[in-house]
Amino acid sequence: MPKVKILSESLINKIAAGEVVERPASVVKELVENAIDAQADQIFVTIKNGGKDSISVLDNGCGMNAEDAKLAIERHATSKISTHEDLDCINTMGFRGEALAAISAVSRFELTTCCDEKEGGFQLRIAGGKLIHQAKVGFPVGTRFTIENLFFNTPARQKFMKSASTEYNHVYDLVIRLALGHPNIQFRLTHNKTMVLNIPKGQDFRQRVEHCFGNEIAGDLIECEHKESYLSFTGLISPPSKSRASKRWQHTFVNERYVKCNTINHGIYEAYKTLLMKNMHPMFFMNVTLMPQELDVNVHPAKTEIRVKNPTLIHTILSDQLSRLLRAGDRKQFFQPGKVSGSPKQAERKLEGAAPVNRGSVTASVPSSKPVVPLFENVNEQMGFVPPIAQSQFPQKNKKKFSxxxxxxxxxxxxxxxxxxxxxxxxxxxxxxxxxxxxxxxxxxxxxxxxxxxxxxxxxxxxxxxxxxxxxxxxxxxxxxxxxxxxxxxxxxxxxxxxxxxxxxxxxxxxxxxxxxxxxxxxxxxxxxxxxxxxxxxxxxxxxxxxxxxxxxxxxxxxxxxxxxxxxxxxxxxxxxxxxxxxxxxxxxxxxxxxxxxxxxxxxxxxxxxxxxxxxxxxxxxxxxxxxxxxxxxx
Ligand SMILES: Nc1ncnc2c1ncn2[C@@H]1O[C@H](COP(=O)(O)OP(=O)(O)O)[C@@H](O)[C@H]1O
Ligand SMILES: [Mg+2]
Structure with missing residues (x-):
């Protein structure tokens, strides 16, 4: 990776300003995106209590030398862009140079990194923005960030964090989104010492969707693919008959970045026009590739919003291509029965690094009449999910049996x-x-x-x-x-x-x-x-x-x-x-x-x-x- 430098004042002024560290999931997002930019193909995320107590992200990417590591934690320090032209052609996940500074200002922060084993590793610790320790250490090539007590010195922000289970759900969804956008990387998520996700590298997109969402979702999806110079896309979409009552199963990636893009969404919905029942929504997992000059990710600091240069063209290509696919005629061209009916689950088990996943909250694998043990104690209270009438007033026996x-x-x-x-x-x-x-x-x-x-x-x-x-x-x-x-x-x-x-x-x-x-x-x-x-x-x-x-x-x-x-x-x-x-x-x-x-x-x-x-x-x-x-x- 090129050297870390502080951006010029004029470039800083062009970058969408704002806070990126809102909750544990946003810390995980920034750190994992850094690992992706560092070309890692293994990224392990470990959190405690939904990330409120601690977050650690370990990667096997290129790492940093001591000099770069010390600079990287400064504001506006980045190795990813250096000129105004670079800003118009971004092909990395990060470019603002602000995340490490922002995270280390509101937590107890440790960075351990190494870019050359002969040279050895380097470690620094920061508490609430102050450097408190630095030393040479032994460490393999790669980087590990450990963040403890997020917002310990900003009580107002600490209050805005939700229960551990809600924060955990956000981190889980985020890791899934990052994993979907990068099928070549192995992702692991460990929560409270239980490995909850272990997604092997080298999966194709369908296998990844199946791994992350199960066959119940993936089995219903049909493949789509289109290539032209301006825009290409590959993805999985649901036939109209498998629509859902919510938009939860819609994921769009542009140049591997998870985004919310109205143009793309409208284009896809347009293809389903007249095929969808009222209040029903298609499922789609769509990877769109555009030339970096054709889009602007510098809209919002979280970088999930994008602006595209030619929305009409994107809308037209997507709606035309997908509506043809959905209306039976062209179906054969896109629909690959082998892949659809195959069992990616089996293939996946053979892949290296794939281990069975234990979601922590799962009870015995035989049917049991006992209630399933929740992931966290008092989870419903933590979520504010307290029934208006106490549980004891709902004895099972009182239910009218109607049989x-x-x-x-x-x-x-x-x-x-x-x-x-x-x-x-x-x-x-x-x-x-x-x-x-x-x-x-x-x-x-x-x-x-x-x-x-x-x-x-x-x-x-x-x-x-x-x-x-x-x-x-x-x-x-x-x-x-x-x-x-x-x-x-x-x-x-x-x-x-x-x-x-x-x-x-x-x-x-x-x-x-x-x-x-x-x-x-x-x-x-x-x-x-x-x-x-x-x-x-x-x-x-x-x-x-x-x-x-x-x-x-x-x-x-x-x-x-x-x-x-x-x-x-x-x-x-x-x-x-x-x-x-x-x-x-x-x-x-x-x-x-x-x-x-x-x-x-x-x-x-x-x-x-x-x-x-x-x-x-x-x-x-x-x-x-x-x-x-x-x-x-x-x-
Ligand atoms: N996991 C990592 N591996 C290698 N280098 C990293 C890693 N994380 C951060 N860096 C370096 O630190 C710099 C600052 O990171 P960050 O504050 O997130 O800003 P940005 O990602 O926008 O450049 C990056 O540009 C990169 O050079
Ligand atoms: Mg970054």
Whole structure:
């Protein structure tokens, strides 16, 4: 690596200013990016308590001599750029020369490095920005940074750090992102002495995605590739049928850097136009290569935002190429069946350096009825994830068991996957005839006239015509039922004689285990089965006809969001919405007059704003007065 120099004043002024050290994950990001720039092919990250207590990053890169090491910790000291022209053509992860200075100013910092074994290594220690020790040491070629007590001298910033488990999740996600962008490097992450990630070098991109997200995600993805002088890309995208309810599974890399780029995102979404259901999102893992002059990473100090010189062209290339791939015609050109159906897992095991991964929180690999031990003690408290009612008030025994024989139905995984939208059976929605007639006897403010287009109920009120969206109405009713059951601790559950097996990405497995008690309260009994597999033994009775795997995935997406927002009430409401949607009757279902009347009566009993939980109106009312005016009966 070229010599470290202090940047000129005029160049410093051109660099996006700002603080980069916000939390443990940002320290890890800066140090790992330095290791990547130093050409390391092994990077080991070790953290304690989510990185709040200590962070160490060890690499086998080029290392530094004593002179460079002493300069590197100064502000604006870098070996990566030196002229204004360099700033327009960045091909390293770093270039600002600020990270080491910023980190060492707010921690107890140790740097040990060696660039030539004959010369020997060098070590320095800094506490809160002051050099307290330097010495020659024995050390192999490479560099190790150790950061302890982050923000010990800036209590205001220390307060902004979240619980150890939240900080750990951020570091974990970050290492995954860095590993995806650099398949040639081996990454290890060790947390509290447990190796949680060990990603071998030399994987291809699909193998890496599979390693990081599991086959449940990777198995669904199709490969795409395009080369032209201006832009080339390779990646993995989901077919429209495998879309997800959140944007969690979208990763974009430009020139190996993980970025957020609206142009690229829009281009990809444009390709899916008309193929996606409302509120569903594609999964994509996209590597875009642009000439360094074509993009500007000097937008924000964290360098995840980029500006591109020709957004229209990038947008057009991506949307054209991907939409052709998605519309069956050109599929063969991109789709490589061998790779898709192969088992990268097996290949991966043979690779050197690949060791089985222990996520720390995983219990025995046999199904167990005991709750899974969380990764951290009191993890839910640390995450602010404290239920409104103490756990002891939710004894399992109090749950209503709801298991007439015909309802103990196995829900094999394949079936669930093939039929992503199964909805409630009509008897369960409307009750039997006897029940319906009971409803008829009850006072009803609305009288059904008929059904429009198999989705709207027409009815008359005293002075009005009403139109009701049958799915939205039933969803609203279900939502209130679920909410009432949940808070009155009477969530009826349905034990499954044949458990549903579910494979989850490791990130979701971790979430599931961290929030085990919430799952229990919601009526799910889920055990870790080994590896990325989970067995679902009991589900809320209201979901007996729903696609359970789909509901669980959607709830996990909500949980991932929750980890960031921290509002428990909002989180549970989101879950109830999902459950309500999956258990409600759908549009395009013919209903009898009795059934429609029953639905309206139940709706009338709710005494609520008539909006479905997603905020769409359930009912539109047109007064007779309004009709009279429109027919010019009155003026
Ligand atoms: N792991 C490492 N191996 C070799 N050199 C390193 C390493 N980390 C940092 N350096 C050197 O220290 C300099 C300063 O690092 P940093 O403050 O992160 O700024 P930047 O990465 O923007 O140049 C780098 O330019 C590089 O020369
Ligand atoms: Mg750097």
């Amino acid at each position: 007439p024989p015909e309802m103990v139905a196995p829900l094999p995984r394949e079936q669930a996957v093939e039929n992503p939208f199964s909805f409630a059976k009509r008897e369960d929605v409307f009750g039997d005839d006897k029940e319906t007639s009971h409803f008829e006897q009850a006072y009803s403010p609305y009288q059904v006239i008929g059904q429009l287009q198999k989705k709207y109920i027409l009815a008359q009120g005293e002075e009005s015509l009403i139109l009701v969206d049958q799915h939205a109405a039933h969803e609203r009713i279900r939502f209130e039922e679920i909410r009432k059951e949940f808070y009155s601790q009477s969530m009826a559950t349905l034990p499954l004689m044949i458990p549903i097996m579910l494979e989850l990405p490791p990130q979701d497995g971790l979430l599931l285990e961290q929030h085990q008690d919430s799952w229990e309260k919601l009526g799910f009994t889920i055990d870790h089965f080994g590896g990325n597999d989970y067995s679902i033994k009991e589900v809320p009775a209201i979901l007996k006809d729903a696609d359970i795997s789909q509901v669980i995935r959607q709830v996990l997406d909500e949980m991932a969001q929750f980890g960031k927002s921290g509002k428990l009430e909002i989180f549970y409401n989101e879950v109830f919405e999902r459950m309500a949607c999956h258990s409600a009757i759908r549009a395009a279902q013919i209903l009898s007059i009795k059934e429609m009347q029953s639905l309206l009566n139940q709706l009338a009993g709710l005494d609520l704003d008539l909006y479905c939980p997603h905020g769409r109106p359930v009912l539109i009312e047109i007064s007779v007065n309004e009709l009279d005016k429109r027919f010019r009966r009155i003026l």
